[in-house]
Amino acid sequence: MDCMKAVIIGAVLSVAAAERRFPAGFKFGTATASYQYDKGESIWDRFVHSRPEAISDRSTGDVACDSYNLWREDIQLLEDLNVDFYRFSIAWPRVLPTGFPNRVSEDGARYYGDLIDGLLARGIEPVVTLYHWDLPQPLQDLGGWANPLISEWFADYARVVYDLYGDRVKTWVTINEPTVICDIGYDGLVAPGLESEGRGSYLCTKHVLLAHAKAYRLYETEFKPKHQGQVSLTNQLMWFEPETEAEAELTELVKALSIDRYCHPIFSGAGGWPPALERHVAEKSAAEGEPRSRLPPFTGEELHLLRGSYDYLGLNHYTTRTVRRAAAGEAVGTYLFDGFRELGVALGARPEWPATMSHWFMVHPEGFRALLSYVKRQYGDVPVFILENGLSDAGTDLDDQPRVDYYRNYLEQVLLAIEQDGVNVVGYTAWSLLDNFEWMDGYQSRFGLHHVDFSSPLRTRTARRSARYYAALARTKDIHAEYEFHKMAAEL
Numbered sequence: 001m002d003c004m005k006a007v008i009i010g011a012v013l014s015v016a017a018a019e020r021r022f023p024a025g026f027k028f029g030t031a032t033a034s035y036q037y038d039k040g041e042s043i044w045d046r047f048v049h050s051r052p053e054a055i056s057d058r059s060t061g062d063v064a065c066d067s068y069n070l071w072r073e074d075i076q077l078l079e080d081l082n083v084d085f086y087r088f089s090i091a092w093p094r095v096l097p098t099g100f101p102n103r104v105s106e107d108g109a110r111y112y113g114d115l116i117d118g119l120l121a122r123g124i125e126p127v128v129t130l131y132h133w134d135l136p137q138p139l140q141d142l143g144g145w146a147n148p149l150i151s152e153w154f155a156d157y158a159r160v161v162y163d164l165y166g167d168r169v170k171t172w173v174t175i176n177e178p179t180v181i182c183d184i185g186y187d188g189l190v191a192p193g194l195e196s197e198g199r200g201s202y203l204c205t206k207h208v209l210l211a212h213a214k215a216y217r218l219y220e221t222e223f224k225p226k227h228q229g230q231v232s233l234t235n236q237l238m239w240f241e242p243e244t245e246a247e248a249e250l251t252e253l254v255k256a257l258s259i260d261r262y263c264h265p266i267f268s269g270a271g272g273w274p275p276a277l278e279r280h281v282a283e284k285s286a287a288e289g290e291p292r293s294r295l296p297p298f299t300g301e302e303l304h305l306l307r308g309s310y311d312y313l314g315l316n317h318y319t320t321r322t323v324r325r326a327a328a329g330e331a332v333g334t335y336l337f338d339g340f341r342e343l344g345v346a347l348g349a350r351p352e353w354p355a356t357m358s359h360w361f362m363v364h365p366e367g368f369r370a371l372l373s374y375v376k377r378q379y380g381d382v383p384v385f386i387l388e389n390g391l392s393d394a395g396t397d398l399d400d401q402p403r404v405d406y407y408r409n410y411l412e413q414v415l416l417a418i419e420q421d422g423v424n425v426v427g428y429t430a431w432s433l434l435d436n437f438e439w440m441d442g443y444q445s446r447f448g449l450h451h452v453d454f455s456s457p458l459r460t461r462t463a464r465r466s467a468r469y470y471a472a473l474a475r476t477k478d479i480h481a482e483y484e485f486h487k488m489a490a491e492l
């Protein structure tokens with residue numbers, strides 16, 4: 001396309017298409033996670049090496065994107081994307097090889113320090129996740145997230161990291177996606193890959209939440225007065241629609257299980273488990289002959305510790321599912337949310353929602369606005385920080401127009417939630433900066449704004465069309481004109 005044509009099209013479009021611009025202070029970023037990029041002695045190392053069949057292409061994250069060595073290149077890509085911030089995670093076992101603070105790895109501490117300094121030197125704010133699924137294996141050997149002591153161990157680890165980087169990192173994410181850690185890790189097929197008939201996942205939920213709360217309170221009392229940073233956790237929240245009106249009530253219970261279980265104890269005024277869920281699990285446990293509810297209660301002290309342990313509400317969103325009652329004898333598991341055994345529900349999708357490379361993921365932008373509005377109805381005017389959103393594909397095409405469409409359409413729903421529903425959304429994070437080790441899908445499912453050549457020792461990164469769109473978006477904060485412009489340019 002010649003230059004003149006581009007100028008004319010740009011001019012025409014800026015008149016034809018109304019601007020759809022995010023507020024001036026709104027921040028754009030992108031994200032990665034340590035195991036998907038680095039190497040560490042963690043439950044994921046154990047899992048992929050001992051159960052290779054659990055990963056669809058039998059690959060591992062041993063080297064992954066090799067960001068351990070190539071982080072300077074990553075920073076250049078981030079600068080080219082014009083992002084305000086970069087979300088990455090610290091590998092607990094890289095900083096504390098035993099899992100405990102008796103030994104701090106000098107090499108690990110230096111690595112993250114260099115990365116943080118490198119980002120700040122280019123004006124990119126680090127947003128740091130303390131736990132993105134790579135638990136030190138020695139802690140798993142002691143029961144992992146099913147052991148109540150883990151909330152102390154996590155706070156010990158958090159203290160080391162706050163001490164190391166608290167002067168430079170102002171936004172912390174304690175835990176990424178308790179639902180995946182607990183519901184899938186303790187009753188399905190991500191590390192540690194346990195099957196505990198619903199017991200482990202609820203124990204884990206309680207202890208993950210308490211770990212978050214202890215790390216939050218530690219920061220609040222010892223670090224916030226000096227550094228004035230903000231801390232929360234991020235939850236992976238799907239949206240749910242009843243398959244038919246008959247399932248409306250059941251769908252509310254699914255939301256209590258899947259959304260509010262992780263939010264109510266922290267963000268509600270009353271604190272504690274969502275009451276409808278607490279009742280349901282207690283009744284069901286009793287009916288099944290259990291001596292106590294599988295959902296462990298909070299003591300008054302725990303409830304108090306958790307309630308209000310946030311500075312923002314972190315939210316990862318990808319997809320929407322329909323809800324129906326499972327047929328008698330129908331197998332429903334928790335494996336990547338095919339269904340919830342607890343409630344006897346099966347999850348589905350409407351035929352018009354496009355499929356992606358992830359079997360759990362169908363595209364339905366309107367669900368994002370509905371979810372954001374629900375969060376506001378439930379938890380009030382809390383600042384909502386979107387910490388993940390993006391699309392998976394087979395990754396073969398650098399011209400990834402469907403990913404551009406996905407970002408544009410999902411962001412439009414975010415704008416509507418801000419403008420029409422008054423949701424206080426403060427920032428947005430594209431998942432992901434690079435193609436990476438996509439957990440059970442290995443390297444077959446790609447989320448990157450940049451393609452990564454995993455067959456090359458150089459792990460060459462190449463910008464996709466979506467990277468150019470996102471760079472324009474992060475600069476102008478306007479989803480509409482840039483999107484139309486790029487689409488038009490593609491057609492020439």
Ligand code: PNW
Binds near residue numbers: 033176238316388447
């Ligand atoms: C998140 N679901 O995982 C993780 O935080 C990332 O590490 C991951 O790469 C990304 O999303 C894409 O998968 C999810 O079943 C796992 O809805 C499962 C679901 C959603 C997100």
